[in-house]
Amino acid sequence: MKRIVLLLALSALNVISSAARPAARNAAVEAVIAASPSMRGAVVSVMAVSASGDTLVNIDCERRLLPASNMKLVSTGAALHHFGADWRFRTSIGIDGEVRDGVLKGDIHIIGGGDPTLGSLDSICPPAEATFSLWKSFLDARGIRRIEGRVIGDGSAFDGMREHPSWSWEDIGSYYGQGSSGLNFCENFLRFNVRPGAKVGDPIRLTQLYPKTPWLKIEDESSTGVPGSGDELYFYTTDFSPKALMRGTYAVDKKPKVLCCANKQPELSCATEFLKYLNSNGIAGGTAVGAPKGTGRCELEILGESESVPLSRIARFTNVDSNNLFAECLFRSLGRDLCGSACYDSSAVAICKVLGSLGLGNTSAHIVDGSGLSRKNYLSPSFFCRFLSAMMDSPAWEPFLASLPHPAAEGTLRKGFGNLPEEQRKRISMKSGSMNGVRCYSGYYLPESGEATIFSVMVNNCTASNAELTRVSSAIIAAILL
Numbered sequence: 001m002k003r004i005v006l007l008l009a010l011s012a013l014n015v016i017s018s019a020a021r022p023a024a025r026n027a028a029v030e031a032v033i034a035a036s037p038s039m040r041g042a043v044v045s046v047m048a049v050s051a052s053g054d055t056l057v058n059i060d061c062e063r064r065l066l067p068a069s070n071m072k073l074v075s076t077g078a079a080l081h082h083f084g085a086d087w088r089f090r091t092s093i094g095i096d097g098e099v100r101d102g103v104l105k106g107d108i109h110i111i112g113g114g115d116p117t118l119g120s121l122d123s124i125c126p127p128a129e130a131t132f133s134l135w136k137s138f139l140d141a142r143g144i145r146r147i148e149g150r151v152i153g154d155g156s157a158f159d160g161m162r163e164h165p166s167w168s169w170e171d172i173g174s175y176y177g178q179g180s181s182g183l184n185f186c187e188n189f190l191r192f193n194v195r196p197g198a199k200v201g202d203p204i205r206l207t208q209l210y211p212k213t214p215w216l217k218i219e220d221e222s223s224t225g226v227p228g229s230g231d232e233l234y235f236y237t238t239d240f241s242p243k244a245l246m247r248g249t250y251a252v253d254k255k256p257k258v259l260c261c262a263n264k265q266p267e268l269s270c271a272t273e274f275l276k277y278l279n280s281n282g283i284a285g286g287t288a289v290g291a292p293k294g295t296g297r298c299e300l301e302i303l304g305e306s307e308s309v310p311l312s313r314i315a316r317f318t319n320v321d322s323n324n325l326f327a328e329c330l331f332r333s334l335g336r337d338l339c340g341s342a343c344y345d346s347s348a349v350a351i352c353k354v355l356g357s358l359g360l361g362n363t364s365a366h367i368v369d370g371s372g373l374s375r376k377n378y379l380s381p382s383f384f385c386r387f388l389s390a391m392m393d394s395p396a397w398e399p400f401l402a403s404l405p406h407p408a409a410e411g412t413l414r415k416g417f418g419n420l421p422e423e424q425r426k427r428i429s430m431k432s433g434s435m436n437g438v439r440c441y442s443g444y445y446l447p448e449s450g451e452a453t454i455f456s457v458m459v460n461n462c463t464a465s466n467a468e469l470t471r472v473s474s475a476i477i478a479a480i481l482l
Helices: 002-013 018-034 068-083 128-141 266-280 311-321 324-339 344-357 381-391 397-402 422-426 466-481
Strands: 043-050 055-059 090-095 098-100 103-105 108-111 146-154 189-195 205-208 217-220 223-225 231-237 243-251 257-262 284-291 301-307 428-435 438-445 453-460
Touching (some): 018 043, 018 055, 043 381, 068 311, 068 397, 128 266, 128 301, 146 266, 324 344, 381 438
Parallel strands (some): 103 146, 108 146, 146 284, 217 243
Antiparallel strands (some): 043 453, 098 103, 189 205, 428 438
8 A cells, every 4th residue: 555655646746847846746645645545534734835935735734733742843943942042941949947056947948940851760861869969069058967847849930730721631640641840850750660460350560669659649440451452551640639540451461561650749759859868868857848839938048059951952852752741841931931920821822922033923823732732722734834934044943953853763753654765764854743533744854955845744533543644644745755
């Protein structure tokens, strides 16, 4: 089938003059879609333009569709354009009360600035112990050897809900629906070692790993599933109550793995782990407290601050690994900086302001979150092509381009696209987006010589498998680039 689709695309371009090439490309893409039974009943919109603005492909390109993680292109691009590639998140350490004879008669405040990298296990991020060591050095310089008070994790930099209200209930307990705080920690994950029981119907074996959350009561209603049923575990939790529920099945023939679920109290986790570090390294006393909305105390003595890696590295991790937390923190940081509030409504206004500064002020895009997890985002291929074109004129163009993965090589693009020649794949930089029924790809083709091609392929309302969606999307991209 793949060979037939590509031959149809080639035949549509053969024996056609270069002057008629845009119409031929359109015909080639339409041939791919028509030859794919999985696209029947789906909504497919495609646009491709040259860097100089010539339209190469237009198939219902103004139709607004769900972008899924293509939304991260806008979040990372807008953040890079507004803040600059060298901008960093900052976390401050402050105290209240007096220090007498080495004893702090008051509280330590970890004042978050929205940094999604704190405690992350990813290689771009410093280990939690390195950050804790730096924070402890601020206390050492102040002569603090004992705490008669609390260590408070302050997440108030991000006001409003930590998840967008339109996110699916079954998503917000998962590793990709953890939500964001002004003080994030360990990517707001709870990690569990999970393995099946001895036989179908047995309880699964669930062991919590770092970070520990002794305040959280986890009820386990899960069981061992039939062979071939895979991982059907769902974690339900909320920041309104220190309770969580594990439901579903884990197949009896599935190997043990580390399962990541949402931690809705990252502020308390950060304070708890920092206090453990202090108590193990010469500073005694204290109790840990999480304060998502802050403490209301304004008279703090700020002892120092830590910084994240540069935004350019955060943007690349966001796009290559399609990390929802990182994208939401960028989105909400724009709201905080431009509108004075990191709530979702203000952040949506802020990102539209940045789009206006890029020359896209009259866009019909409807944006509600930064990661694309919401099904209330509506963007079109026309919008993506205009946005990607505008980014080429931004001072942030080079770091933005460097943040995008290459097909069959990196992150979420490792699978598929084998139909494209390797040399061509190396010159494609794009972002994928997928959720149930949705598959989108938007990005650039930068040939060794000649003009760049900017493209966006969006498929919605499709019941085909992920592999089939990738195959057809790959064939469409191949037809665009013929």
